Amino acid sequence: MKRKLVSLAVAAALTLAPGALVAQQKGGLKLSDGVVKIGILTDMSGLYADLSGAGSITAAKMAIEDFRAQEKGNVFPIELVYGDHQNKGDVASNKAREWFERDKVDMIGDLVTTSTALAVMPIAKQANRITIVSGAASTLITGKNCTDTNVHYVYDTYALANGTGKAVVKQGGDSWFFLTADYAFGHSLEKDTSDVVKANGGKVLGAVRHPFPGTDFSSFLLKAQSSGAKVIGLANAGTDTTNSIKQAAEFGIMPKQSLAGLLMFLTDIHSLGLKTAQNMYLTEGFYWDFNAETRAWSKRYYDQHKRMPTMVQAGVYSSTMHYLKAVKAAGTDEAKAVMAKMKQTPVNDFFAKNARIRDDGRLVHDFYLLQVKKPEESKYPWDYYHVRQVIPAADAVGPAANSECPLMKK
Amino acid sequence: MLTRTQWGFIALIVAGVLAPHLGVYPTFLMKCWCLALFACAFNLLLGYTGLLSFGHAAFIGAAGYIAGYSIKAWGLSPELGILAGTAFAGVLGYLFGSLAIRRAGIYFAMITLALAQMLYFVWLQMKFTGGEDGLQGVPRGKLFGVIDLADTLNLYYFVFAIFIVGFLLIYRTIHSPFGQVLKSIRENEPRAISLGYDVDKYKLLAFVLSAALAGLAGATKTVVFQLASLTDAHWHTSGEVVLMTLLGGLGTVFGPVVGAFVVVGLQNQLADKVGSWVQVIMGAIFVVCVLAFRRGIVGEWMTLFSRKR
Numbered sequence: 001m002k003r004k005l006v007s008l009a010v011a012a013a014l015t016l017a018p019g020a021l022v023a024q025q026k027g028g029l030k031l032s033d034g035v036v037k038i039g040i041l042t043d044m045s046g047l048y049a050d051l052s053g054a055g056s057i058t059a060a061k062m063a064i065e066d067f068r069a070q071e072k073g074n075v076f077p078i079e080l081v082y083g084d085h086q087n088k089g090d091v092a093s094n095k096a097r098e099w100f101e102r103d104k105v106d107m108i109g110d111l112v113t114t115s116t117a118l119a120v121m122p123i124a125k126q127a128n129r130i131t132i133v134s135g136a137a138s139t140l141i142t143g144k145n146c147t148d149t150n151v152h153y154v155y156d157t158y159a160l161a162n163g164t165g166k167a168v169v170k171q172g173g174d175s176w177f178f179l180t181a182d183y184a185f186g187h188s189l190e191k192d193t194s195d196v197v198k199a200n201g202g203k204v205l206g207a208v209r210h211p212f213p214g215t216d217f218s219s220f221l222l223k224a225q226s227s228g229a230k231v232i233g234l235a236n237a238g239t240d241t242t243n244s245i246k247q248a249a250e251f252g253i254m255p256k257q258s259l260a261g262l263l264m265f266l267t268d269i270h271s272l273g274l275k276t277a278q279n280m281y282l283t284e285g286f287y288w289d290f291n292a293e294t295r296a297w298s299k300r301y302y303d304q305h306k307r308m309p310t311m312v313q314a315g316v317y318s319s320t321m322h323y324l325k326a327v328k329a330a331g332t333d334e335a336k337a338v339m340a341k342m343k344q345t346p347v348n349d350f351f352a353k354n355a356r357i358r359d360d361g362r363l364v365h366d367f368y369l370l371q372v373k374k375p376e377e378s379k380y381p382w383d384y385y386h387v388r389q390v391i392p393a394a395d396a397v398g399p400a401a402n403s404e405c406p407l408m409k410k
Numbered sequence: 411m412l413t414r415t416q417w418g419f420i421a422l423i424v425a426g427v428l429a430p431h432l433g434v435y436p437t438f439l440m441k442c443w444c445l446a447l448f449a450c451a452f453n454l455l456l457g458y459t460g461l462l463s464f465g466h467a468a469f470i471g472a473a474g475y476i477a478g479y480s481i482k483a484w485g486l487s488p489e490l491g492i493l494a495g496t497a498f499a500g501v502l503g504y505l506f507g508s509l510a511i512r513r514a515g516i517y518f519a520m521i522t523l524a525l526a527q528m529l530y531f532v533w534l535q536m537k538f539t540g541g542e543d544g545l546q547g548v549p550r551g552k553l554f555g556v557i558d559l560a561d562t563l564n565l566y567y568f569v570f571a572i573f574i575v576g577f578l579l580i581y582r583t584i585h586s587p588f589g590q591v592l593k594s595i596r597e598n599e600p601r602a603i604s605l606g607y608d609v610d611k612y613k614l615l616a617f618v619l620s621a622a623l624a625g626l627a628g629a630t631k632t633v634v635f636q637l638a639s640l641t642d643a644h645w646h647t648s649g650e651v652v653l654m655t656l657l658g659g660l661g662t663v664f665g666p667v668v669g670a671f672v673v674v675g676l677q678n679q680l681a682d683k684v685g686s687w688v689q690v691i692m693g694a695i696f697v698v699c700v701l702a703f704r705r706g707i708v709g710e711w712m713t714l715f716s717r718k719r
Contacts, residue, residue: 045688084681089544089639090631091681097437101562115544119637122547138543145546183534184541212534 030332032104035077038064038320039105041095041120042135043112044084047238050267052112052135055313057082058305060109063320071328078324081105085116092116093123100127106333107132107323110316114138114185121147128335132323134315137237137263138185139398142360146405149335150361151342154315155285157189157263158398159367163283163391164260165196167369168231171388173258173281177229178207179220179244181236186212189262190235205229210236210244217244218251225253231281237263242272249276265310269384274375285367286311286351287385293350308382318351319363355393360405367396414715418664426570436566437634442674443573444631449654449666450580451623456652457661458584459616460596464519464648465506465526466624471643472529473499473625475539478548478638483538488551488559492572492629499625500618502529507617511610514599523645530643544639548632565634572630576623581663583619592616653692657699659706668707 040060042052057080064078081103085092092111099105100123108124111117112135124131125147133141134154141152176197180186186209194204205227208220214236221244224232232253234241241261248259261268261282269277288298288308301309301317309317326341327333347355347363355365370385378384400408412420426443430436448470455461477495480486486494510521533539540546550559559565583589591612594602603609632638641647650673658669673692680688703710 086681088641089546089637090635090641093635093637094437094441098435101437102435115542115639118540118543118546119635119639122636140543184537184543211531 029076029328030334031076032106032333035079035104036324036327036333037079037081037103037105037107038323039096039099039103039108040080040082040110040316041085041092041099041108041116042082042110043087044082046087048087048112048135050271051265051310052110052312052316055305055307055309056110056112056134056316059301059309059313059317060320062301062304063317063324067321067324076327085111085113087113087116089115089119093119096120096123100124100129106130106327106335109320109323110135110312112136112312114140117141118145121145121150124335125149130323130335130339132319134319135312139188142358142362142398143404146360146407148361148407149339151319151339151357151363152361153319153363154311155367156362156398157185158192159285159391159396160283161189161193161262162196162398163367163369163396164262164281165193165202165233166200166395167283167389167391168260168281169197169200169202171281173231173260174202175229176202176204176231176233176260177224177227178204178233178235179217179224180207180209181212181214181240182209183212185237186235190233193233193235193262207235210240212236212240213238214240215243217247220244221248221251221253225251225257229257231258231260233260233262235262242268245272245280246276255279265312266308266382266384267310269372270307270382274373274378274384277372278374280372281388282370282372283367283391284311284370285365286314287368287370287387288314289383289385290368290387297350314351318347318349321349322347358397358400358408360400360403360408362397364393364397366393367391414712415663422664422667423574426574427567430563430566436562438674438678440566440569440634441631442671443569444627444634445651445654445674446667446670447573447576447630448624448627449651449658449670450577451620451627452651453655453660453662453666454580454583454623455616455620456655457665458589458596459592459613461511461613461617462515462519462652463510463522463617463620464645464652465510465522465524466620466651467643467645467647468506468522468526468529469499469503469621469624470628470631470647471533471638471640472502473628474632474638474642475533475545477629478545478632479538481551481633482545482548487555488553488568488633492626492633495629495632496622496626499628500622502625503618503621504614506621507614511613511617523648526643526648527645530640530645533640533643539638539640542640544637546637548636548638550633550636559633569630569634572626576626577667580623584663588612588615653696655706657695657706659708659710659712662706662708662712665706665708672707 040057042056043049044053068075083095107130109132111133114136117133117136121131131150133152137157139156139158178190180190208223210220259280264282288294298309326338330337330341343357352365355363357363368387369389371388452466473495476498477491480494481491506525510518534541553559557564654669654673655666659665
């Protein structure tokens with residue numbers, strides 16, 4: 001009996017031991033539980049699995065390996081976990097809570113789709129952990145719903161609408177017609193872009209709203225065609241966009257009128273094919289074939305993932321790296337201290353040059369106005385875009401003065 | 411001497427009280443209890459009245475939005491918010507029910523599905539729901555102004571108590587004379603009519619009760635996750651609850667609870683490991699369940715048990 005008690009006590013002591021070592025010193029750092037844990041919460045099975053998903057996990061892994069290599073192995077322990085939020089806000093919220101409360105995750109990255117990002121951000125704030133949104137698009141993330149523990153790293157609808165709208169008008173596409181997904185997101189995309197078009201001297205001839213999600217766009221496209229507008233703006237996303245482009249090609253809308261995608265990714269072009277997508281305008285925050293530096297990184301990425309990175313995946317790499325450097329510089333993984341370092345230090349890598357994180361959490365960096373190449377212009381695999389213009393950071397990101405984020409008013 | 415059902419109750423309550431102390435993650439359990447209540451409410455309609463509603467997502471979703479909005483925007487306390495959501499789902503159930511019970515079988519299912527889809531698009535368009543983005547940041551608040559629900563364990567026992575109350579109400583309903591009439595409608599509707607029962611009234615009341623309890627589950631879920639989203643209002647949810655009920659055991663008291671735990675547990679465990687294969691696995695389980703053990707887990711177990719005796 002006594003022996004049993006003793007062994008019980010030993011067992012108890014052993015299980016409790018890790019708890020007693022909280023806030024231990026590792027590599028000269030104060031870490032909350034001896035390890036920096038990064039969680040990639042993404043869509044691994046649904047609509048956005050291509051543009052984020054497994055590719056984002058690969059990117060985060062690469063960032064951790066590269067960080068270790070840079071520090072020559074003399075680093076604090078880093079762990080990576082990942083999960084599938086299935087694009088559902090409640091699944092994301094559940095997972096995030098579990099990661100924060102039970103698994104001691106310090107930072108959650110990727111967060112594709114706005115509903116999941118907005119669900120996780122307040123939970124992270126409560127738990128005093130960091131979120132870095134790379135995948136989601138809404139301006140709410142750094143607007144009304146902003147938190148002081150969040151960074152919106154890659155893009156938002158403002159940057160894309162603004163970039164494409166302004167540039168296309170300047171290139172001569174001065175009359176627009178919108179094909180809009182009939183819900184809040186579509187409406188705001190349409191409104192943002194219309195404002196930009198009008199401000200730059202263009203005309204908006206009208207808009208037609210299609211139900212979300214839609215499959216048959218024929219009647220809407222015919223309306224757009226008969227409007228005679230030079231540009232048809234696609235204020236929708238995901239399969240709605242790709243389907244409307246395919247059907248527009250069938251109706252022979254191009255090249256008389258041109259399409260402008262307001263929220264599109266490299267992978268969308270890849271799956272549409274250049275024949276269908278050619279001549280389209282779109283804006284992205286990163287293009288792998290932009291310069292030697294982006295190519296070098298993207299080729300390394302390609303070796304691991306067998307696909308070229310989207311801006312989201314490149315953003316996950318860059319933001320994870322930036323986060324790890326900030327942890328090292330701050331000497332702790334406590335969210336506020338790390339966030340202060342992240343905002344203090346400019347991002348300077350293949351993804352962004354001299355980019356700073358604003359008070360509302362927005363990373364202010366350059367965007368690219370792109371035009372999809374014709375099939376005969378594409379020289380090698382994934383050679384999809386002409387870079388028509390670099391949109392300087394100051395123009396691309398929503399002006400600070402108009403921000404609805406309370407953190408910006410200082 | 412206790413009956414088997416009473417033993418079941420005791421086991422359920424003991425398990426529910428102890429589970430968070432045995433290392434089971436409380437938030438996961440809370441989700442399970444909410445969906446278990448949802449499945450039980452659904453079972454009241456399908457298992458005991460024989461009405462297959464394919465629009466129950468409408469009630470869980472609507473109650474979630476109403477509870478979330480009233481707590482967040484009007485500053486209601488959580489218990490009042492949950493009551494508001496439940497009441498709304500009840501009213502909605504009355505409206506849907508009075509239309510749908512005029513038809514039976516597949517038409518009944520289609521009418522409920524159509525109404526639920528209409529409501530889905532209403533939520534998508536409305537400003538206060540946040541459309542695709544959902545309604546976030548619902549404060550958990552203080553229960554009766556005293557108990558702080560931000561503490562996970564407090565919240566857990568609150569959710570568990572709600573589940574038990576809802577569950578007992580369903581149990582009581584099933585075993586009341588009213589429940590007996592429902593069962594007779596399930597078995598032979600013309601005969602129930604010929605015996606002089608106003609069948610439509612019974613069906614409607616069962617529908618309203620089921621809708622309100624589904625709403626109770628949805629409103630509680632909103633308080634747990636601090637958000638209401640389109641996921642709950644989507645027809646997938648209506649399909650999932652059918653799976654939970656069938657898998658656990660249609661027309662058994664504990665079946666839907668077991669079914670909800672199995673389905674939520676599997677989704678939780680598998681989601682990160684197999685990705686999109688979750689749907690395939692769920693589908694396979696459904697097929698196996700329908701082919702091999704139609705009575706569901708609890709149903710089969712009970713048959714096995716009584717055969718041995």
